[in-house]
Amino acid sequence: MDGVAVCHTFLQLFRFVEQEVLVKKLIEGLKHFQDHVLWERREQFERSVQGQKPQALLITCSDSRVLPETLMQAEPGDLFVSRNAGNLVPPSDAPSGEAATIEYAVTALGVTDIIICGHYRCGAVRAILHPEEAVELTKTSEWLSYRNVPTCTAKGCGTRPSSETCWSRSTTCRNTR
Numbered sequence: 001m002d003g004v005a006v007c008h009t010f011l012q013l014f015r016f017v018e019q020e021v022l023v024k025k026l027i028e029g030l031k032h033f034q035d036h037v038l039w040e041r042r043e044q045f046e047r048s049v050q051g052q053k054p055q056a057l058l059i060t061c062s063d064s065r066v067l068p069e070t071l072m073q074a075e076p077g078d079l080f081v082s083r084n085a086g087n088l089v090p091p092s093d094a095p096s097g098e099a100a101t102i103e104y105a106v107t108a109l110g111v112t113d114i115i116i117c118g119h120y121r122c123g124a125v126r127a128i129l130h131p132e133e134a135v136e137l138t139k140t141s142e143w144l145s146y147r148n149v150p151t152c153t154a155k156g157c158g159t160r161p162s163s164e165t166c167w168s169r170s171t172t173c174r175n176t177r
């Protein structure tokens with residue numbers, strides 16, 4: 001086995017161990033939730049068993065660093081959430097999870113506010129601006145073709161987000177009530 005192969009095997013082993021550690025951490029987190037958090041917030045979770053009456057529908061990115069409930073200090077039942085790469089909403093003339101989610105939120109749950117929330121340095125927005133960097137991600141590229149590049153609403157910008165500067169600007173949220 002040459003040095004490169006040894007390195008590759010070691011890297012694979014490291015990734016496996018790292019993944020095992022993460023899965024173990026997630027399982028321990030769930031157990032902690034069941035044993036402690038669920039009891040401490042019992043009344044709140046018992047109320048949520050009765051049904052849901054969310055205040056708003058939030059459409060945001062799948063990015064693992066975006067934590068809507070944490071960022072907005074929302075409680076269980078406050079937000080009806082739809083997440084996808086780039087917080088996009090495809091045209092309504094074709095069936096999609098986003099269309100079904102919006103229909104259910106508005107028609108069945110009576111939600112009146114829809115918030116579309118992007119985030120700083122979004123990989124999906126990057127791929128829209130630089131499609132040549134995502135050519136191997138065929139499904140992602142197809143999905144991102146649903147984009148409708150809006151005028152940037154970041155303070156003092158007002159341009160279409162077609163530059164590196166605009167991509168790296170701060171989080172932009174639009175309330176589409």
Ligand SMILES: [Zn+2]
Nearest residue numbers: 061063122123
């Ligand atoms: Zn994103």
